[in-house]
Amino acid sequence: MAHIIPEDGTLLPLMEEFYTIQGEGFNTGKAAYFIRLGGCDVGCHWCDVKESWDAELHALTSADTIVEHAALHPAKAVVVTGGEPLIYNLDYLTEKLQQNGIKTFIETSGAYPLSGSWDWICLSPKKFKAPVKEVAKQAHELKVIVFNKSDFLWAEEHAAMVGPGCKLYLQPEWSKSKEMIPQIVDYVMNNPKWEISLQTHKYLNIP
Numbered sequence: 001m002a003h004i005i006p007e008d009g010t011l012l013p014l015m016e017e018f019y020t021i022q023g024e025g026f027n028t029g030k031a032a033y034f035i036r037l038g039g040c041d042v043g044c045h046w047c048d049v050k051e052s053w054d055a056e057l058h059a060l061t062s063a064d065t066i067v068e069h070a071a072l073h074p075a076k077a078v079v080v081t082g083g084e085p086l087i088y089n090l091d092y093l094t095e096k097l098q099q100n101g102i103k104t105f106i107e108t109s110g111a112y113p114l115s116g117s118w119d120w121i122c123l124s125p126k127k128f129k130a131p132v133k134e135v136a137k138q139a140h141e142l143k144v145i146v147f148n149k150s151d152f153l154w155a156e157e158h159a160a161m162v163g164p165g166c167k168l169y170l171q172p173e174w175s176k177s178k179e180m181i182p183q184i185v186d187y188v189m190n191n192p193k194w195e196i197s198l199q200t201h202k203y204l205n206i207p
């Protein structure tokens with residue numbers, strides 16, 4: 001039987017939850033509780049969590065339970081990721097997290113309209129399903145994955161869509177790191193509004 005997911009956001013398809021160190025982007029190095037929601041139809045061929053794509057494989061879990069689990073950990077920060085978390089209405093989850101004194105961070109492709117109340121929005125736009133303009137305007141951080149040369153132009157097109165204070169990152173696609181890192185280094189030296197983001201958790205062998 002297919003999941004029937006209530007629109008009020010009280011039940012969400014939870015793939016996994018884990019306490020770790022944010023490995024990427026502006027908040028790299030900071031402890032956070034990760035909530036990974038199942039379901040994504042963006043279809044990045046290099047996605048490093050393809051097991052997340054089919055929401056049906058991930059049990060519907062009460063948002064209250066997720067908040068209880070998050071509150072048990074010393075770092076009062078949650079990263080909501082996926083899958084594509086903005087497929088779901090995240091208003092209820094984020095309101096409860098913030099009521100419990102927990103900061104709310106999201107990792108999103110921006111392919112769906114924004115819901116939820118966020119302390120930090122990391123937008124990682126994808127060619128396979130472009131982001132909605134509203135998410136770009138609200139983003140605190142733009143993190144573009146560089147798989148080939150054409151991604152530098154894609155990065156600049158999205159840098160033009162974000163707000164003035166938004167941090168700009170180029171992150172090598174993991175399997176193409178060896179080839180793309182020298183080009184990213186060169187690009188950032190020539191275009192210093194950009195910074196490099198690496199998937200440091202993969203080097204640290206942590207989740």
Ligand SMILES: C[S@@+](CC[C@H](N)C(=O)[O-])C[C@H]1O[C@@H](n2cnc3c(N)ncnc32)[C@H](O)[C@@H]1O
Pocket residue numbers: 040046047048049081082083084085107108109110123124143145171172173174175199
């Ligand atoms: C798995 S995605 C989930 C959240 C959301 N669907 C998104 O793409 O932003 C989490 C982050 O990992 C990045 N990512 C996924 N696969 C990657 C890979 N092979 N190399 C580098 N970054 C990757 C995404 O761009 C995103 O910033």
Ligand SMILES: Nc1nc2[nH]cc(C(=O)O)c2c(=O)[nH]1
Pocket residue numbers: 020021022023024081082107201206207
């Ligand atoms: N440590 C760690 N940091 C991360 N930052 C973003 C991640 C994600 O998959 O969304 C991620 C992840 O999977 N692990």
Ligand code: SF4
Pocket residue numbers: 040041042043044047048049050052082083084109126
């Ligand atoms: S949008 Fe995110 S979760 Fe979906 S396929 Fe792309 S990287 Fe994977």
Ligand SMILES: [Mg+2]
Pocket residue numbers: 048049
């Ligand atoms: Mg990851």
